Amino acid sequence: MKSPDAKEFFTITELTREFGISTRTIRFYEDENLIHPVRRGRTRLFRPADRRLLMLILRGKRLGFSIAEIREILAMYKEPPGEEGQLRLLIQKVSDKRGQLHQKRQDIDETITELDDVEKQCLGRLAELAVGT
């Protein structure tokens, strides 16, 4: 039982199976410069770092971020810039994105509450049916 990070390389199909996506999708992300697998001859070899990046991309997708937005988020994870202005700009961007995320979390919490309510109603009706039998 090897941890993914112990493995040196992954093939493209291994990743498609692990994450339930197509090879086209992975190559698309490479075209979009989101990941940069190395090559042996022409075939792509994905390192654990590439795999982790892919996980971040897919997480972004689940949250409804576009490729462009995901690109922005990934950029924030790189080494912080050395220049003060750039640094302040990055802090601003981080703050903005965090604001969006808080909004989304609030949206989620509201929706969950509502669904809980729907479920309660259903269970209530179900109980009525059981009694009436």
Added chain:
Amino acid sequence: MKSPDAKEFFTITELTREFGISTRTIRFYEDENLIHPVRRGRTRLFRPADRRLLMLILRGKRLGFSIAEIREILAMYKEPPGEEGQLRLLIQKVSDKRGQLHQKRQDIDETITELDDVEKQCLGRLAELAVGT
């Protein structure tokens, strides 16, 4: 100062202004059977209930749900069915959707934590710069 629910009708442009969307978008949602404004002659009149529905749709969009998924969610808000099998099915669907939402919330929390970390790094670097001056 009238509360939106006190108002009897909204025009399409009032809603576009309130929510920052286009008339095309609203008409599109009607085409997709997500909302059903009434008509006076040919022009649409939106009741407070239509407005609330629109808010639910936009919340779904913020969360990255497709129109089809939003349609499913809205369907859950209608009167629960009377038949037991249907009722159980609905409960299952609600449970599924809630699972998705919990996943999203976890994704969000992770991302926020990471962004907090990025910000910390930035502030650290900024402090170093200030000292070095």
Added chain:
DNA sequence: AAATAGTCTTACGTAAAAGTCAATCAGCAA
């Protein structure tokens, strides 16, 4: 009466994010 603002339908256009298909190539087993 003429202009302005808002609304309608219909229809074509478009950007994003892949899906799909064809032709090709490398490595390995039978």
Added chain:
DNA sequence: TTGCTGATTGACTTTTACGTAAGACTATTT
């Protein structure tokens, strides 16, 4: 050698969620 299996590139297609433009109608204001 033949035949798979899995990989590649390139090009065309599709789906989703609207944008945009044309042409017509209505109500109100000047």
